[in-house]
Structures are given as structure tokens and as C-alpha cells.
Amino acid sequence: MSFKVLSAKLAASVDQELMSSGGLSIDQLVIYGTSGLCVNLLTKVLLGGDGLVAARHLKLWGFNPSIYYPKRSSKPLFQGLETQLKNLNIEFIDSDLDPHTIESKFQLIIDSIFGFSFNTSGGIRPPFDELIKTVNKTTIPILSVDIPSGWDVDEGYVSGGLRSPDVLISLTAPKPVANHMSQNTQHFVGGRFIGKEFAEKYGIDYYDYKGSEQTLKLSRE
Numbered sequence: 001m002s003f004k005v006l007s008a009k010l011a012a013s014v015d016q017e018l019m020s021s022g023g024l025s026i027d028q029l030v031i032y033g034t035s036g037l038c039v040n041l042l043t044k045v046l047l048g049g050d051g052l053v054a055a056r057h058l059k060l061w062g063f064n065p066s067i068y069y070p071k072r073s074s075k076p077l078f079q080g081l082e083t084q085l086k087n088l089n090i091e092f093i094d095s096d097l098d099p100h101t102i103e104s105k106f107q108l109i110i111d112s113i114f115g116f117s118f119n120t121s122g123g124i125r126p127p128f129d130e131l132i133k134t135v136n137k138t139t140i141p142i143l144s145v146d147i148p149s150g151w152d153v154d155e156g157y158v159s160g161g162l163r164s165p166d167v168l169i170s171l172t173a174p175k176p177v178a179n180h181m182s183q184n185t186q187h188f189v190g191g192r193f194i195g196k197e198f199a200e201k202y203g204i205d206y207y208d209y210k211g212s213e214q215t216l217k218l219s220r221e
Helices: 008-018 026-038 049-060 076-087 099-105 128-136 176-180 196-202
Strands: 045-047 108-111 142-145 167-171 186-190 215-218
Touching: 008 196, 049 076, 099 128
Parallel strands: 045 108, 108 142, 142 167, 167 186
Antiparallel strands: 186 215
16 A cells, blocks of 8 residues: 655644644544554553553553653643553653663563654754663664654654664654655554545545554555
């Protein structure tokens, strides 16, 4: 299945409309895209900031997620999500991570540190630069949400960015970075929350999800 890509500027417009006139919240946008795929892949996970919603649902589905969230947001939405996760006794990792600890404890890393709006011109700042270096020293499979952290949404890999993920899941529609993935990267689209009219308005492919599935596997051909 071939796919159309959605530029960063247009993707921002799509998200803005979905969260305004569309009536969706940011946590809905995250969970509709990622958790349906995650539940088929893992028993323990390591998550970044925007994976908070996925962590909550994975815990409720009987999995055992842990969260590494070194720079916490003061926004009420994210503080509320933190409270929910702590009430579910989900582990927040407060110490620095090392490759050995990651290798010994986790089966999959969900990379959701930066989104498609990340500006690569200023480089990756602490503490995320060291975190990405640490993850790159592991062999644990990585699932990246929308784009691999530290990559340019249009041009692809940038020095200092995350290694090419094993799985890329594009929310709503693929971004140009999807065309720069390794041939070994499995690519999925997720987020079954737009109708045909909305898709036509933004030139997005209207995907034929099967049954109750929230994700669909894509190919470059």
C-alpha cells in the first residue's frame, strides 16, 4: 500500500482542527494511534513523555509499563495524566538509565520524546541528548510515534538523533520522514478518528481499517 505524506505545517493544522472544531483531546489523539499496536507487541515497555496515555491503557490491559520522563510538564493535562498513572502504581524511573539496565528490564522502547514540530536547528538539548545516546547503545526494538526523536520531519535522520526504529507509527497520516526510514522499519498508520470528508479536505488517505483495528500496516510500494 502506497501512502501520501502530510507536511509538518499541514499536520499541525490537522491536529489544531481535530482539537478545536473536531472536539478531540490530545490524549485521545495519542491513544487511538499507539496503544492498539503496542498491546500486540510487548509485556514491558519504556516510554517517553507523550506515551503517558499509552502507558495508562497498557497497564489496564494487564501489561507492566515503566516511564522515563526526565523533564515533566507543568501543564494541567500532563499533571493529570501523571496522577492517573501514579494511582495505577505505574513505575516512574527517576534515576539515569544505562544500556545494561534497559537491556535487562525491557522488551520494547516506545519513543515519544519529540513530535513532528521538533526544530532540529538548535540540536538536541539535555537531558534528551544523553538519553538518546544511551538508547542508541541498546539492541532493544524501538517503536517511534510519528517521527524518530531528533530527526527532521522532512529530511530524515539528523546526527545525534535516535537510531532508525524497528516500527514507525504515523498518527492520522504519514509525515515525509516516513520515506527516510530503514527498509527494515515496519510502518503503521494509527488513529481511526477522521471521516472521509476530513481526509479529502487535507488530502489525507482514508484508510480501510479492518474490523475494530486502530492501526493499519503500510508499505512504500
